[in-house]
Amino acid sequence: MISISEINGISKQGVRENNEDYIKFYVDNNQSNLSRVIVLCDGMGGHAHGEIASKIVAESVFSTLDSKEVDFSEDDLQLALDNALIALNKANVYDDNKKMGTTLVVAVVNKKNVLVGHVGDSRCYLFDDDGIKLFRTKDHSKVAEAVEAEILTEEEAINSEYKNILTRCVIAGKTDVKIEIDRLDIKDKYRLLLCSDGVVDAIRDEELSEILVNRSINDALDLIDSKCQMKSHDNYSVIIADLKNDVYDEQSDFASSDETAIPAKENEVSSELCEEGYKLKINELYKELNYLNETHKRTIRIHSISWCLVGFVFAFLLCGAFSYFVLGRVYEVSKAERDAFYKYESCTSKMVSEMCEQKSKNDTTVLKREIKTQYELIKRQYNKERVKRNIKANEKK
Structure with missing residues (x-):
């Protein structure tokens, strides 16, 4: 069964006048009681009261999902977004020319997988215990579409003047926003990282991988904080959660009790070599x-x-x-x-x-x-x- 073994996060104002990011997860002081829901929102700077929008949406999504005791479904994530839109529309009472809006990324932990839903350009990453990136959400933005179409490179997209133009977001006045959902398979000691675009502005994916290797969550957060202080041009928020999978852990314990057991990675390599050997044999026979x-x-x-x-x-x-x-x-x-x-x-x-x-x-x-x-x-x-x-x-x- 999958569970969160440790979690922590930061949300900083950076160089902006106020912090429009908002993060939400639950943990007690002893890290013994952890919720299965992680939420991060980034209020949209081009719209009025982004800090209010991010808080309303994050709190609404969290409260909708945190009360559920069985496994989450994709419909549950869409329902949480729909409820958040209702709450956002009710709160949109300010006499401004622009509607309140925010991005959203939410991760929920099931017994056998993790569901990740997102709207906008806030991201969720999955890393293994060696810091190798296994997954990253696709930004809902113009430059992300240009990268996918091979019009821009990743570096050009980060430096583009249009990088903040979103193609999908959670905004007041709408009731039909669709959340994009990914289902992740989890092994023991995998790590989730949720962040706003202020982190992406300062740190590349390869740097994130290096930061997570052989560092505790708090040490990794400190290093991300220091880099964002120097390089980021926006508010920056990040949440890191260490995941535990009891099934893989039990297999590991069983293997360690047997002196002849082959570690998982060595076994995978052996299988690959074996398969390669068969291919060579077949090629030789064919010749x-x-x-x-x-x-x-x-x-x-x-x-x-x-x-x-x-x-x-x-x-x-x-x-x-x-x-x-x-x-x-x-x-x-x-x-x-x-x-x-x-x-x-x-x-x-x-x-x-x-x-x-x-x-x-x-x-x-x-x-x-x-x-x-x-x-x-x-x-x-x-x-x-x-x-x-x-x-x-x-x-x-």
Whole structure:
């Protein structure tokens, strides 16, 4: 189960004439009784009575949510904002040209997760126990949209003259403001940080990460305070809450009792290495299969070419010998002999073509046997015609 183990915060006027920020959370002196609700508001400087708006909205949201004993839902956060708008509209009795308005960021702790809702450019961060940033809300501002569209960089957005132009805020006169909600998974020793844009003005995300590493909440707040005093041009407020997850803590205790147990992070690394090893093995097998496949294809091509050449040489010699035997007596060749020769030539050409398509030694042997058979048939036909011709010649004599 997730709970807050320690929490504290500061809200300072800075260089402004009055402090329009407001923070709300509950903790007793012994840090033994902590609420599950954290709220931070930043009254809008361009609107009248920003300090009143921030206080009204923060107190209303806190009172709506703090009375709930079961897990919070997204509807609960929207309901809290709706109630705050009603309270803000009732309090807007000042005869000013501009309506009262404020930003809002609220975090609520459930048994298995943390819900974060926000409107405007006040932020919520989540860091792990090594100070690594895991989450940050998206500002509802023109420059934030420009950064997301890759028109501006983060640094250019911070220094832009339009950085205070909001696209969404909690303002009197409206009743349909939507709160943006994120659901966060929490491990033991994670840290929530809520802050106004006065902190963002002075400290970058990377600096926040460094400030939180190996420092208690109070030490981190002191360092943030000193940096904001020197650099911030606005009111600045920040709340830091250390989170505890009993499920992960119990797993950690169980692992520590077993000498052979692998720490969580080492186990994660081992899993990654194992997965990488499998990928390497698969790549090696794939390359080997490709090599064998190419070798097999190359062998087939070489054998095909070799047998084709053998066939051509054999056919050439056979045709040459037979042509010499027949063409030497071409002047005596009868029509039947010419037909037999043409038939042999056609069969030989066909068999040579078939020989080029052979893929094994046995197939070529069969084809050679067929060629020899054809040769014997044509030879007998030739001899038969020669005998007839000799008989006719003798009869004439």
